Amino acid sequence: MSVLILRLAGPLQAWGASARFVRRTTEPAPTKSGVIGMLAAAKGLDRSDDTALARLASLRFGVRIDQPGTRLRDFQTAHHAVTGKSMPLSERFYLADAVFVAALEGDRAFLHELDTALRAPAHPLFLGRRSCPPSLPVELAVHDTSLRQALHDEPWQAADWYQRLRRKEPTVSLTVLREPGPGEQHGETLRDQPLSFAAAHRRHALRPLVSTTVEMHNPRAAAVHCGPGATRPVPHHDPFDAVTEEAR
DSSP states (O other), X not given: OEEEEEEEEEEEEOOOSOEETTEEOOOSSOOHHHHHHHHHHHHTOOTTOHHHHHHHHTSEEEEEEEEOOEEEEEEEOOBOTTTOOBOOOEEEEEEEEEEEEEEEEEOHHHHHHXXXXXXXXXXXXXXXXXXXXXXXXXXXXXXXXXXXXXXXXXXOOOOHHHHHHTTTOSEEEEEEEEOXXXXXXXXXXXXXXXXXXXXXXXXXXXXXXXXXXXXXXXXXXXXXXXXXXXXXXXXXXXXXHHHHHHHO
């Protein structure tokens, strides 16, 4: 099997797995439904094409939280296009400055087809909601490996400023949320397995999740030799760091 690896980074992201009336929440990591929807947009698929959707949804999915971001709350209102009446005030949640590595496992030829579509998408790509465009190219690569290994091997994709904030840590521990392999036990579920994107009857099923962690090398970690083969973090203080981070 092969794995398509994506980098999901942007000023704002919103990955809702459930919505109640005017309250639109976000999960702390990209949902399978949201990522599959992005791939469907790249391919130019019709919302009512459940057969094409089923092929996308059959891919095994996983995500790694490289930069968790900050949860934001916003209030929005709108007016009815015909009557002009005000719509109810809605409460919407977003993730700001987050970065994720998403991976999909499946047939190599199909994944290369999706990779090509992401490089020249039929429709604009967005990170969960239309108001959340990606700030960097989404596609990273297609590798001949397993889903689990791909999420372990891909280098840390956090922003440079975030890596420097954690420069005292030679390695960082990142959370991975992925679908279990054959016979593997799982402890969580999430209702984000897409069954239909048709406007009249959007449907999702429960999807099993395995939560693990991986240790990643921090390329911005400062170190000094303390003896043969030994290193330790270098204490660092720059009074202009706060200004630089704020400006960025």
